[in-house]
Amino acid sequence: MDASNYLYISALLFTIGAVGVVVRRNAIVVFMCIELMLNAANLSLVTFSRINGDLDGQVMAFFTMVVAACEVVVGLAIIVAIYRSRRSASVDDASLLKR
């Protein structure tokens, strides 16, 4: 099987994740869509690693996973903090700067 098929699916997943970030309102779902985009990028890194025949791509994907884990921890803490003060997990409700 041609390895570039994985790249197509990675592009599709990335696009779906991007739409989710724009369209959905629940901050947690938005966050999951960001995770989906990161995972799509990881898939293409792993595929490039296979195409090029060295492991650097896999090491990059490993670093992406670590950074994504950090991002999830801090992001969810922010969501909880916002929920405590505003009683809402909607990204539309956090609009103090607009007023």
Add this chain to the structure above:
Amino acid sequence: MMQLALEVGQTAQPEAIMFWILGPMAVAAALGMLLVKKAVHSAILMAFVMIVLAIFYIAQDAVFLGIVQIVVYTGAVMMLFLFILMLVGVDSSDSLTETIPGLRPIAITAAIGFGGLMVSLLGRATLGRDAIGLAAANADGNVEGIAMLLFSTYVFPFEVVSALLITAAMGAMVLAHQHRTTARPTQRQLSINRFRGASLGTAAGLPGPGVYARHNAVDVPALLPDGTPAPTSVNASLEARGDMLDYKSFDLAEVNTQIEEEK
């Protein structure tokens, strides 16, 4: 499906079959993430996508990353997501109505544009040679190969990333820590508030759900002694979720209490 797989790809067949079964399922699950209403269902679909990606990694000779993907993502990260979902609960932000007019068509158009661009780009790009594959790089084992790179070429980024992890843990603790700004109300204060408050109705505590109602269930409001239902007796989160039964049908005034003698 086999025919399609053979048309697109030429090498290892089991991998092609795996890809053409799991790939569409992953894309469908990802689309479902956008379309389902409840955040919990999104999380389950997300976990499915992650597991499929882990299988893809393992199929592409990235055994270590595949296992890490399952342990870190479907294990830890999705667990964390579900935990926060439990904390935050269900609210209006779960609804799918669009608040900014015209956002959805623009987003979908942009997505089709972006996706089409990426796919056509990938379709036109050629490497000029076949994929090398990782047989040589993985000769000593995948974990050993990654460890060799991680502790030689990438040792400095590796250390920086460890600092990032510690900082993130500290940041989460600082953000999630709640500092009480007012003194905690004492038992005495709570008691005074209950009797001197706006209504004396809550002085004896709220009625439990289902008490004196026709159904003895948590989603049915209690009936007060005068026969009127008490919606406050049902848990607020059940009410927000829309799971409370319509209490009007339990109003004693509406219910036929006439007893007809049977012959």
